[in-house]
Each structure stands twice: as structure tokens, then as C-alpha cells.
Amino acid sequence: MEFLDQFTVTTLRSATPIVIAAVFGLFSIRAGIFHLGIEGLMLASAFAAVAVGTASGSAWIGLAAAIAVALLLSVIYWFFIDQLRADTVIAGLGLTALCVGGTAFAMQALFDQRGQMASTVRLPRVISGVDEGLLSYVSELTVLTWATPLLIVLAWIVLRRTHLGLQIAAVGDYPYGAVAAGVDASRVRLVAILLTGFGCGIAGCQLAIGDVAGFAENMTNGRGFFALAAMLFGGFSAIATALAGLFFGFADAFGIFLQLNDRSGLPTQFVLMAPFLLTILIVTISGAIRQRRDRL
């Protein structure tokens, strides 16, 4: 049982940033924006959480800074793809590259550190002070992991039960119709991208001062792209996307388990490949399903 408890908790911990980024990424993808900047937004927020959190001594201020940075970068991204009609994919990749370079640059310029830096603050735990049994594992979960179900429900409500959600879907599915019906498409895209940025801010913060208490260059390591795969696999529905994100957490936990317990001499690189292979599989399956549905 102890093993199972540990495994479950590791799954939840690894899944948290991916699930949050994926569920909030839905706002962009529903609005018709294939947002490859998610990876970069998460990275920039992770850095902001560590930098501001450490400077202020408060994890909450770190979280606020992470969200603020992600929102700011989101506005820039919106300006380019909406106002200047830049290609969403190339601008998204550019944004991510900018964040990879920018965080490395800021780390060296502001803190004179290279490669990585530690954080003195961590997000608070909901349950603490327990040393044994199931609760000792559960006490590793940060407040953001506990808040994740709430965030998922929130995203679902906005997407499915509000006027805004309807407008976002309209702009994504049939932009000319939406504009003809009097929807300000630019404004709706801005709100959608900002909501995605909000989620990326939380996800990045969880990654940096939730799990490991530190920032490392390129620490997101593809998680933003996993989030995109989760959205595709989840068929753009909030609940299914969250479950797909959870599956990535499971794969991650499984990889950690193999690295710790495998004696067969399987090289670690092959274990680390698992989430990437899983993403390819997921994207292929969801593509095939969509293809079949379109044909009918």
C-alpha cells in the first residue's frame, strides 16, 4: 500500500502543472489559436516565481509575480498574432525561444547565477506535520495541487456555461460568423489568451516553487507541449483534457519509479523518452479519431 500511496502522490504532483496549463490552454485553442508559447510562458513564470518569491520572502508574492509575467507576455503575444497578424505557430515558437533566452539572461544579469538557482520559499502545504502513513505523502502536495480540481471546474464553467465561453468557441469555429453577429473577435482572443496566460502562470509557479524549490534553465522541458497534446487528446473538452494531463503525470511517476527500482540496466534516456513517445501516440490517436469523424 505504501508504494501505491507514493506512486499516486507522485502522479498528482507531476500532473499538476500540465493539467492546469492544458485546461487553461483550452481557452486559446477554442478561440482558434494553436498557442505554442505556453511552454515559454510556463518557463518565464517559473523564473518569476523563484526570483520574486526569494526577493520578497513570500511564496504568495512569487505566485502573483508569476501570473503577472505570464499575463504581460500574453498581451505581447496577442498584439503580434492579432494586431500584427503574425503567424501563430512561428510567433509562439518565437515567444518560447524569447523566454528560454530571457530567463537565462535575467538569471545571469540579475543574480549572477548560471544554469540554476535555488528558491528560499516554497508554496505552503495544506496538510503538514505528519510523518507517517498515507498523510505523510499527501502532505507533499502543495496548495495549488489541491486547488486544481477547483480550477478545472472553473474553466469548464467558463467554457460551457457562460456567454464568454460561447463567444470564444464562436471566434474559433467560425470567426466571420462571430464578427457578423457583433462579437469583437480581437477582444475575445485577448481574453482567451489572457486566461491561458493565467493558467500558465500558476503552472509555472507550481513547477518552480511547488515541487523543487528552484529554477533551472529550460526546466519546463516540453511540459507546455505535453499540455497541447493533452488538449488534442481531450478533444478540447475541459474534463477529458484534465484526465489526459493526469495521464502525463502518471507516465512521469512511472518513469521516476523505473529509474529508482529498475535493475535491468535499461538506460535512463529510454525511460525519459516515455512522455514524448506517449505524446506522439496520443496525437496520432486523436488525429485518427478526428479524421474518421470528419469523414462521416
Add this chain to the structure above:
Amino acid sequence: MNRVGQGAAAILPIGIAVATCMLLFALAGYDIISVILGVTEGALTGFGSFQQTLRWAMPLLLIALGFLFCLRAGEFNIGGQGQMMMGGLGSVAVALLFPGPVWIAMPTALLAGMLCGLIWSGFAGFLKVRYHADEVIVTLMLNFIAVLLVSWVTTGPLKDPAVRGETASTPKIDSALRLGGSDGISPTLLILVGLAILAAWVIAERSRMGVQLRYVGKAPQAARWQGMAVRRLKFQAYLLAGTFAGLAGAFEVLGPNGRLVTGATPTIGFTAIVVTIVGLSRVPGIVIAAIFFGGLQAAILFLPIVSDLPSSGIKILEGMIALFVTAEFLRHWRQR
């Protein structure tokens, strides 16, 4: 728009991106003049600098030319990085494991590199045309997997026992197999790259297939009605892209590097995409853009010597250019 207008439209976003970056550096308290002088020296005027620029322009150019075919066919194959690394892997494996006369081993190593790149890209193409798997995500993931494969090979099967510390690499290949010294370029390499440019130009601009690819990318439905095998053409574009990127990897191994190193050029594939776009998706434009970005790459390695600006500053510049490059400043202003 006429040619001059097109050129201006291509240069304008870069100019604005560079200006924005310089402004940021100035605000961060760096001496812009010394940065600009440093970049110029590292890319152009310094001793051996222009050689370094050409050395880095080569892989960028080859990957960008490959990407061009997919872009023409409307496929966003951003896996050039992984395809190049797999090309290097194939090439180094042949060079190290199959000793033979040079005149057999060297072409075999080159072909092996191209073949590995082709397979890596063809896999993504197969998943796309057969199962509609999103090619952006698939090729991105294949990049990550290629990095891990190279890391495994350089720390496992083909590990150089003499190398210690953080960077893992294979042993050096036999110097008789090298196409160029460690300074990066040689007449042989330049001629081979020239042939590759010519081949790309002929295929893209002067062949039936090039016309068809463009048609397929612009109007897939109409192409289908014309009786073109749209899926096969798209798949062929992937194969071409992989072949060119694989060749870039083979050149890295047989040319400047002489071995396969983990984490040697982690962002070259991304930069190559920007090269294609900046080069207006045309072969001559891509050659010019590749030399420009090759210069930036050379400057990254040189800059720390002359300026206190961290070399990640140049990466910011590249990201900034990618963000700006497809923005339609002119059109936007004309609309008003």
C-alpha cells in the same frame, strides 16, 4: 509587391526586432556600442570570424532548405533539429564502426546521415498523411527523443572513454574521413553545400514536383481535383526535408566537429525555421538569411570574450526576430 518591396518587408521586422533588443540591453545597463562591435567582430571582421559565420551558416542553410519543401507543401515540419541529430548519429556510427577504404566509407557515412534524417522526418510525415497526427507536436516530440538518443549513444554504445565531465561525446572519427578541419570549412564542404543549394533550387523552382508541392500547399482541394496524389506529395516533402537536415548532421560530424557531441547545437533547428521565413521562402533569400544567422551564431561564441553581455542575449535576439518576422507591419499601417 515588387522585389524591392519584398526585400524591405523582410528586413523591416528584423530591423525592429534588433532595435527592440538593443533598447532592452541598454535599459538593462549594457554598453550597446561594445555589443555591436563585438557581434561585428565575431561574425565578420575578426580573425577567422567569417569562416565561423560560414561554418554555422551551413547547417542552418541545409535545414532551412529542407524546411522549405515542407512549408511549400503546407506542412509545418519543425523537426529539423532532431533530423539533423539523427543524421549525425547515422554518420558517426558508420564512420566509427565500419572501417573501410575512405572512398567507400566517406560516401557511406554521408548517405547514412541523409538516410537517418529521412527516416526521422518520414516517420512524422507518415503519421501526418496517414493518421492526421498534428505534425507540429509530433516533430517537436521527435526532437526531444533525438536528443535523448544522442545522449544515450554518446554515454553508452559509442562513448569516448577519454572524455570526462559534463559533455559526453563519441571518439573522434578517423581524420582521413574528415571533410574539413576544426575551423569548420573547407573547399570540399563548400562545394558539397553548393551542390545541395543547386539541388534544392532545381527541385523547388524548376521541377514538376516543385510546382506540384506549391499547388498542394496553396490549394490542396484543387490539387486533388487535378488528380495530384496530395498525400504522397506531402510525404515526399517530408522525405526531402529529412534528407537535407540529415545531410547537415552528417556535415557536422564529418566536418567541423569530427565526432558526435551531446547538446552541441540545441537551437539550430529552430533558428533554421526563422532562416526560411526571413529568406521569404525562396532559395536565394534563404542563402542570404543563413549567412546572417550564421553570423549571429558565430557571435554567440565570440561575444563573451569582448563584452559582459551574457551570450543568452543573442538567443533573446533570435527569439525576438522569430516573434517579429511574420508580423505584417506594412500591411497593418496601410490599412489605416
